[in-house]
Amino acid sequence: MTSTVTPHSPNTSVLEGVPGPLIPGTGHEARIGADAQAVTTRYWQYGEGMGSGSFPEGCYPVLLVHGFRGDHHGLEIIANYLLKLIPNVSIISPDLPGFGRSGDLPESALDEDSIDAYVAWLQDFVERTNPLGLPLHVVGHSFGSILTSAFAAAHPASLARLSLINPISEPALEGRQRVTSRLASLYYRAGAALPEKIGYPLLRSQLITRLSSEVMMRTKDRAMRRFINGQHAAYFGSFGSRRGVLSAYEASIAHTAAEYAAAIRVPVQMLVAEDDDLGTPETARAMYATLTSRNLPAPSSGPRERLDMIPEVGHLIHYETPRRAAELIADFAAGR
Numbered sequence: 001m002t003s004t005v006t007p008h009s010p011n012t013s014v015l016e017g018v019p020g021p022l023i024p025g026t027g028h029e030a031r032i033g034a035d036a037q038a039v040t041t042r043y044w045q046y047g048e049g050m051g052s053g054s055f056p057e058g059c060y061p062v063l064l065v066h067g068f069r070g071d072h073h074g075l076e077i078i079a080n081y082l083l084k085l086i087p088n089v090s091i092i093s094p095d096l097p098g099f100g101r102s103g104d105l106p107e108s109a110l111d112e113d114s115i116d117a118y119v120a121w122l123q124d125f126v127e128r129t130n131p132l133g134l135p136l137h138v139v140g141h142s143f144g145s146i147l148t149s150a151f152a153a154a155h156p157a158s159l160a161r162l163s164l165i166n167p168i169s170e171p172a173l174e175g176r177q178r179v180t181s182r183l184a185s186l187y188y189r190a191g192a193a194l195p196e197k198i199g200y201p202l203l204r205s206q207l208i209t210r211l212s213s214e215v216m217m218r219t220k221d222r223a224m225r226r227f228i229n230g231q232h233a234a235y236f237g238s239f240g241s242r243r244g245v246l247s248a249y250e251a252s253i254a255h256t257a258a259e260y261a262a263a264i265r266v267p268v269q270m271l272v273a274e275d276d277d278l279g280t281p282e283t284a285r286a287m288y289a290t291l292t293s294r295n296l297p298a299p300s301s302g303p304r305e306r307l308d309m310i311p312e313v314g315h316l317i318h319y320e321t322p323r324r325a326a327e328l329i330a331d332f333a334a335g336r
Contacts, residue, residue, distance in 0.1 A: 014312050015219045015320050018227045019077050025093070028053035032124045033106075039121055040103035043094035043129070044072050046079045050090075054129045059090035060333065061134045063126070063159075066093070067142030067166075068252050069236045069245070071100025075141060075318055078165075081326030086333055092129050096144075097121055098244035100235070110247040115150055115255050122151045126158050135160035137333055141318055142166050142278070143248070145257040153263035163269040163329050164257055165317050166276055169283040172253035177278060181253050192246040203245060204237035216277060218314045228319050258287035267299050269306040269332040271325055273313045281309065302335030 025044035030053070032041045049056035062082060064075040072093040079091045095102040097118065104110065109117030130136055136159040140148030145167040152162050172181040191203035213232045217225055239245045261268070268291050272284040284307070291305040298304060308328045313320045 014310060014324060015221070015224075016323055017221060018223050019080070019322070022076055022080050023083065024076070025072075025079070025091075026050045030125075030128055032121055032128055037106040037108075039097045039105060041094055041097065041121075041125060042101040043092055043125075044076075046089075046091040046093070047083050048088055048090035054131055055090050055092065055134050055136075057132055057134075059088050059134070060086050060137070061130060062086070062089055062091045062137045062139060062333075063129075064091060064093040065122070065138065065140040065144035065148050066096060066099075067144050068248060069099070069239070071095040071235050071238055073100075073231065073235050075139070077322040078139075078318055078326045078329070081323050082330060085326055085330035094125060095238075096147075096248075098240045098248060100238050102240070104240040104244040105247070110241075110243050114247045115146065115251045118147050118251065119151050119154055122147060123155050123158060126155075130158075137161040137163065137329075139163040139165065139329060140167075140257075142168065142315065143252045146252065146255050146260075149257040149260040149264060150255070152266060152268075153260040156265040159266055161267050161269070161332065162264065163271065163332055165271045165325060166273055166278065166315050167257040167270050167284065167287065168252075168278055169256060169258045169272075169287040170279040171256055172278070176280070185249065185253065188246045188249045192242040196242075199242050203239070203242060206233055206237075209233060209236045216315045217320070218275060218312055218316070219320050224320070228316065231319065256287075258283070258290065261287050261290040262294060264291070264294070265296060267302065267304050267306075267332075269308065269329070271308050271310065271317060271328055273315060273317055274309060274311045275314045277315045284309075299335075302332065306332055 025046040027044055029042050031038040033039055048059040055061040066074040072095050082089055098104045105117050138148050138159045145164040191199045209232050213229050288307045317325050
Protein backbone atom coordinates (compact mmCIF):
# COMPACT_ATOMS: atom_id res chain seq x y z
CA MET A 1 0.00 0.00 0.00
CA THR A 2 1.38 3.42 -0.94
CA SER A 3 0.09 6.88 -0.19
CA THR A 4 1.22 10.46 -0.62
CA VAL A 5 0.33 13.01 2.02
CA THR A 6 -1.18 16.08 0.38
CA PRO A 7 -2.28 19.46 1.77
CA HIS A 8 -5.98 20.09 2.22
CA SER A 9 -5.78 22.81 -0.43
CA PRO A 10 -3.17 24.03 -2.93
CA ASN A 11 -2.42 27.00 -0.66
CA THR A 12 -1.88 24.88 2.46
CA SER A 13 1.46 23.44 3.50
CA VAL A 14 1.86 20.09 5.26
CA LEU A 15 4.58 21.64 7.42
CA GLU A 16 3.40 22.22 10.98
CA GLY A 17 4.08 24.89 13.59
CA VAL A 18 5.54 24.94 17.07
CA PRO A 19 3.81 22.31 19.21
CA GLY A 20 1.90 23.22 22.34
CA PRO A 21 2.81 22.03 25.84
CA LEU A 22 3.97 18.43 25.91
CA ILE A 23 3.45 15.64 28.43
CA PRO A 24 7.02 14.72 29.40
CA GLY A 25 6.36 11.15 30.48
CA THR A 26 7.71 9.51 33.60
CA GLY A 27 11.41 8.68 33.82
CA HIS A 28 12.75 5.22 34.63
CA GLU A 29 16.18 3.64 34.89
CA ALA A 30 17.30 0.03 34.43
CA ARG A 31 20.49 -1.95 34.00
CA ILE A 32 20.12 -3.61 30.62
CA GLY A 33 22.25 -6.63 29.70
CA ALA A 34 24.38 -9.18 31.51
CA ASP A 35 25.95 -7.95 34.75
CA ALA A 36 29.46 -7.30 33.47
CA GLN A 37 28.19 -5.76 30.22
CA ALA A 38 25.05 -4.04 31.52
CA VAL A 39 24.19 -0.57 30.25
CA THR A 40 22.54 1.94 32.58
CA THR A 41 19.55 2.92 30.48
CA ARG A 42 17.22 5.81 31.10
CA TYR A 43 13.80 5.69 29.46
CA TRP A 44 10.48 7.50 29.56
CA GLN A 45 6.92 6.18 29.52
CA TYR A 46 3.76 7.88 28.29
CA GLY A 47 0.13 6.82 28.56
CA GLU A 48 -0.92 3.55 30.18
CA GLY A 49 1.37 2.29 32.95
CA MET A 50 3.41 5.50 33.18
CA GLY A 51 4.58 4.72 36.70
CA SER A 52 5.43 1.08 36.10
CA GLY A 53 8.31 1.19 33.64
CA SER A 54 6.87 -1.70 31.62
CA PHE A 55 4.01 -2.28 29.22
CA PRO A 56 0.87 -3.18 31.23
CA GLU A 57 -1.69 -5.82 30.35
CA GLY A 58 -4.40 -4.63 27.96
CA CYS A 59 -2.43 -1.73 26.48
CA TYR A 60 -1.35 -1.07 22.90
CA PRO A 61 2.46 -1.08 23.34
CA VAL A 62 4.64 1.27 21.27
CA LEU A 63 8.44 1.46 21.52
CA LEU A 64 10.07 4.60 20.09
CA VAL A 65 13.76 4.55 19.06
CA HIS A 66 15.36 7.91 18.27
CA GLY A 67 18.11 8.76 15.79
CA PHE A 68 21.82 9.60 15.94
CA ARG A 69 22.99 12.37 18.31
CA GLY A 70 19.51 12.86 19.74
CA ASP A 71 17.72 11.40 22.73
CA HIS A 72 14.11 10.56 23.60
CA HIS A 73 13.08 14.23 23.27
CA GLY A 74 13.35 13.91 19.49
CA LEU A 75 10.25 11.71 19.31
CA GLU A 76 8.36 13.25 22.23
CA ILE A 77 6.04 15.31 20.01
CA ILE A 78 5.00 12.20 18.09
CA ALA A 79 4.54 10.36 21.40
CA ASN A 80 2.15 13.08 22.58
CA TYR A 81 0.07 12.89 19.41
CA LEU A 82 -0.09 9.10 19.64
CA LEU A 83 -1.57 9.45 23.12
CA LYS A 84 -4.58 11.13 21.51
CA LEU A 85 -4.84 8.81 18.52
CA ILE A 86 -4.42 5.24 19.81
CA PRO A 87 -6.75 3.97 22.56
CA ASN A 88 -5.02 2.50 25.63
CA VAL A 89 -1.60 3.23 24.19
CA SER A 90 1.49 2.79 26.33
CA ILE A 91 4.66 4.33 24.89
CA ILE A 92 8.22 3.69 26.03
CA SER A 93 11.05 5.79 24.64
CA PRO A 94 14.65 5.17 25.76
CA ASP A 95 17.80 7.21 25.37
CA LEU A 96 20.00 4.99 23.22
CA PRO A 97 23.24 3.78 24.84
CA GLY A 98 25.79 6.56 24.88
CA PHE A 99 23.24 9.34 24.35
CA GLY A 100 21.03 11.47 26.53
CA ARG A 101 21.17 10.12 30.06
CA SER A 102 22.00 6.51 29.20
CA GLY A 103 25.43 4.98 29.70
CA ASP A 104 27.72 3.86 26.90
CA LEU A 105 27.77 0.43 25.38
CA PRO A 106 30.41 -1.84 26.94
CA GLU A 107 33.97 -0.86 26.02
CA SER A 108 34.39 -4.07 24.02
CA ALA A 109 31.43 -3.07 21.82
CA LEU A 110 32.71 0.40 20.91
CA ASP A 111 34.31 -0.57 17.63
CA GLU A 112 33.67 0.83 14.19
CA ASP A 113 30.59 -1.31 13.59
CA SER A 114 28.61 -1.67 16.80
CA ILE A 115 25.21 -2.36 15.23
CA ASP A 116 25.12 -5.90 16.65
CA ALA A 117 25.79 -4.55 20.14
CA TYR A 118 22.91 -2.07 19.77
CA VAL A 119 20.62 -4.88 18.61
CA ALA A 120 21.61 -7.04 21.59
CA TRP A 121 20.95 -4.11 23.93
CA LEU A 122 17.55 -3.48 22.31
CA GLN A 123 16.54 -7.12 22.68
CA ASP A 124 17.47 -7.05 26.37
CA PHE A 125 15.60 -3.76 26.76
CA VAL A 126 12.46 -5.24 25.17
CA GLU A 127 12.62 -8.26 27.48
CA ARG A 128 12.92 -5.89 30.46
CA THR A 129 10.06 -3.56 29.49
CA ASN A 130 7.72 -6.09 27.83
CA PRO A 131 7.70 -9.05 30.26
CA LEU A 132 4.17 -10.01 29.17
CA GLY A 133 5.30 -10.48 25.57
CA LEU A 134 2.64 -8.12 24.19
CA PRO A 135 2.53 -7.62 20.39
CA LEU A 136 4.94 -4.70 20.22
CA HIS A 137 4.73 -1.87 17.69
CA VAL A 138 8.29 -0.55 17.21
CA VAL A 139 8.96 2.88 15.68
CA GLY A 140 12.47 3.93 14.62
CA HIS A 141 13.71 7.25 13.23
CA SER A 142 16.82 7.70 11.04
CA PHE A 143 19.67 5.77 12.76
CA GLY A 144 16.87 4.27 14.82
CA SER A 145 15.40 2.92 11.56
CA ILE A 146 18.62 0.99 10.95
CA LEU A 147 18.72 -0.34 14.50
CA THR A 148 15.06 -1.36 14.60
CA SER A 149 15.24 -2.98 11.15
CA ALA A 150 18.27 -5.03 12.22
CA PHE A 151 16.43 -5.88 15.44
CA ALA A 152 13.28 -6.94 13.57
CA ALA A 153 15.31 -9.14 11.23
CA ALA A 154 17.19 -10.79 14.11
CA HIS A 155 14.31 -11.13 16.59
CA PRO A 156 11.04 -11.43 14.64
CA ALA A 157 9.13 -12.81 17.63
CA SER A 158 9.88 -9.68 19.67
CA LEU A 159 7.60 -7.34 17.73
CA ALA A 160 4.40 -7.33 15.70
CA ARG A 161 4.74 -4.17 13.59
CA LEU A 162 7.54 -1.85 12.52
CA SER A 163 7.18 1.82 11.51
CA LEU A 164 10.25 3.55 10.05
CA ILE A 165 10.43 7.36 10.02
CA ASN A 166 12.97 8.71 7.50
CA PRO A 167 14.29 5.17 6.96
CA ILE A 168 17.89 5.11 5.77
CA SER A 169 17.53 3.52 2.34
CA GLU A 170 20.69 4.85 0.69
CA PRO A 171 24.28 3.86 1.65
CA ALA A 172 25.84 6.97 3.15
CA LEU A 173 29.19 6.44 1.42
CA GLU A 174 27.66 5.79 -2.00
CA GLY A 175 24.73 8.22 -2.33
CA ARG A 176 24.34 11.96 -2.78
CA GLN A 177 25.78 12.65 0.67
CA ARG A 178 28.96 10.56 0.30
CA VAL A 179 31.28 13.59 0.48
CA THR A 180 29.44 15.01 3.49
CA SER A 181 29.45 11.58 5.16
CA ARG A 182 33.21 11.23 4.72
CA LEU A 183 33.80 14.73 6.09
CA ALA A 184 31.56 13.95 9.05
CA SER A 185 33.52 10.75 9.66
CA LEU A 186 36.74 12.76 9.77
CA TYR A 187 35.06 15.20 12.18
CA TYR A 188 34.03 12.43 14.59
CA ARG A 189 37.41 10.74 14.30
CA ALA A 190 39.15 14.01 15.08
CA GLY A 191 36.84 14.62 18.02
CA ALA A 192 37.69 11.19 19.40
CA ALA A 193 41.46 11.43 18.80
CA LEU A 194 42.26 14.99 19.88
CA PRO A 195 43.09 15.81 23.52
CA GLU A 196 40.00 15.82 25.71
CA LYS A 197 40.02 19.60 26.20
CA ILE A 198 39.77 20.04 22.44
CA GLY A 199 37.82 16.96 21.39
CA TYR A 200 34.76 17.42 23.60
CA PRO A 201 34.19 21.11 22.69
CA LEU A 202 34.61 20.19 19.01
CA LEU A 203 31.97 17.47 19.16
CA ARG A 204 29.65 19.68 21.19
CA SER A 205 30.16 22.74 18.99
CA GLN A 206 26.98 24.79 18.90
CA LEU A 207 28.10 26.30 15.58
CA ILE A 208 28.31 22.90 13.87
CA THR A 209 25.02 21.85 15.46
CA ARG A 210 23.38 25.04 14.19
CA LEU A 211 24.75 24.59 10.67
CA SER A 212 23.52 20.99 10.41
CA SER A 213 20.15 22.05 11.80
CA GLU A 214 19.79 24.83 9.24
CA VAL A 215 20.64 22.43 6.41
CA MET A 216 18.01 19.87 7.47
CA MET A 217 15.10 22.27 8.04
CA ARG A 218 12.58 22.98 5.30
CA THR A 219 10.14 25.22 7.18
CA LYS A 220 10.33 28.98 6.61
CA ASP A 221 8.39 29.78 9.78
CA ARG A 222 10.75 31.71 12.04
CA ALA A 223 9.21 30.52 15.30
CA MET A 224 9.44 26.92 14.14
CA ARG A 225 13.05 27.34 13.04
CA ARG A 226 13.91 28.77 16.46
CA PHE A 227 12.16 25.84 18.11
CA ILE A 228 14.06 23.22 16.08
CA ASN A 229 17.38 24.99 16.59
CA GLY A 230 16.64 25.12 20.30
CA GLN A 231 15.88 21.40 20.42
CA HIS A 232 19.12 20.51 18.68
CA ALA A 233 21.13 22.92 20.81
CA ALA A 234 19.67 21.44 23.99
CA TYR A 235 20.04 17.74 23.21
CA PHE A 236 22.65 17.12 20.50
CA GLY A 237 25.50 17.59 22.98
CA SER A 238 24.21 14.94 25.36
CA PHE A 239 26.48 11.98 24.82
CA GLY A 240 28.56 9.79 27.10
CA SER A 241 31.95 9.54 25.45
CA ARG A 242 33.73 10.63 22.30
CA ARG A 243 34.51 7.06 21.37
CA GLY A 244 30.86 6.13 21.80
CA VAL A 245 29.74 8.90 19.42
CA LEU A 246 32.33 7.83 16.84
CA SER A 247 31.25 4.20 17.12
CA ALA A 248 27.59 5.11 16.66
CA TYR A 249 28.35 7.31 13.66
CA GLU A 250 30.45 4.63 11.97
CA ALA A 251 27.61 2.15 12.50
CA SER A 252 25.12 4.64 11.05
CA ILE A 253 27.07 5.02 7.78
CA ALA A 254 28.07 1.36 7.49
CA HIS A 255 24.47 0.12 7.34
CA THR A 256 21.04 0.99 5.98
CA ALA A 257 17.56 -0.06 6.98
CA ALA A 258 17.14 -1.32 3.41
CA GLU A 259 19.75 -4.06 3.82
CA TYR A 260 17.56 -5.79 6.40
CA ALA A 261 14.25 -5.39 4.55
CA ALA A 262 14.13 -8.84 2.96
CA ALA A 263 14.71 -10.56 6.31
CA ILE A 264 12.02 -8.72 8.27
CA ARG A 265 9.04 -10.99 8.93
CA VAL A 266 6.49 -8.51 10.30
CA PRO A 267 4.39 -5.75 8.64
CA VAL A 268 6.51 -2.67 7.90
CA GLN A 269 5.51 0.95 7.38
CA MET A 270 7.85 3.49 5.77
CA LEU A 271 7.27 7.21 6.40
CA VAL A 272 9.44 8.84 3.75
CA ALA A 273 10.20 12.51 3.14
CA GLU A 274 10.27 13.59 -0.49
CA ASP A 275 13.22 15.91 0.20
CA ASP A 276 15.26 13.84 2.66
CA ASP A 277 18.95 14.72 2.82
CA LEU A 278 19.85 11.10 3.68
CA GLY A 279 17.95 9.33 0.93
CA THR A 280 15.82 9.77 -2.16
CA PRO A 281 12.29 8.71 -3.09
CA GLU A 282 13.88 6.34 -5.61
CA THR A 283 15.99 4.46 -3.01
CA ALA A 284 13.00 4.44 -0.65
CA ARG A 285 10.81 2.89 -3.35
CA ALA A 286 13.53 0.31 -4.02
CA MET A 287 13.45 -0.63 -0.33
CA TYR A 288 9.67 -0.78 -0.47
CA ALA A 289 9.89 -3.08 -3.51
CA THR A 290 12.04 -5.43 -1.43
CA LEU A 291 9.41 -5.40 1.30
CA THR A 292 6.62 -6.18 -1.17
CA SER A 293 8.60 -9.12 -2.56
CA ARG A 294 8.80 -10.87 0.82
CA ASN A 295 7.09 -14.26 0.85
CA LEU A 296 5.01 -13.66 3.97
CA PRO A 297 1.52 -14.79 4.89
CA ALA A 298 -1.09 -12.04 4.76
CA PRO A 299 -1.64 -10.43 8.18
CA SER A 300 -4.97 -10.95 9.90
CA SER A 301 -5.78 -7.27 9.32
CA GLY A 302 -4.23 -4.35 7.50
CA PRO A 303 -1.44 -4.16 4.92
CA ARG A 304 1.70 -6.27 5.03
CA GLU A 305 3.75 -3.23 4.07
CA ARG A 306 2.95 0.43 3.62
CA LEU A 307 4.78 3.41 2.09
CA ASP A 308 3.66 6.90 3.10
CA MET A 309 5.42 9.68 1.16
CA ILE A 310 5.32 13.14 2.74
CA PRO A 311 6.03 16.16 0.49
CA GLU A 312 7.89 19.38 1.39
CA VAL A 313 9.65 17.94 4.42
CA GLY A 314 13.24 16.69 4.72
CA HIS A 315 14.95 14.64 7.43
CA LEU A 316 12.99 16.29 10.25
CA ILE A 317 9.58 14.64 9.89
CA HIS A 318 9.55 14.25 13.69
CA TYR A 319 9.70 18.05 14.12
CA GLU A 320 8.17 19.51 10.95
CA THR A 321 5.24 17.10 10.37
CA PRO A 322 4.89 15.16 13.66
CA ARG A 323 1.09 15.30 13.81
CA ARG A 324 0.78 13.80 10.34
CA ALA A 325 3.42 11.18 11.11
CA ALA A 326 1.52 10.18 14.24
CA GLU A 327 -1.74 9.97 12.28
CA LEU A 328 -0.11 7.66 9.74
CA ILE A 329 1.39 5.48 12.48
CA ALA A 330 -2.01 5.31 14.18
CA ASP A 331 -3.59 4.26 10.87
CA PHE A 332 -1.02 1.47 10.56
CA ALA A 333 -1.67 0.42 14.15
CA ALA A 334 -5.39 0.20 13.38
CA GLY A 335 -4.74 -2.00 10.35
CA ARG A 336 -5.61 0.62 7.77
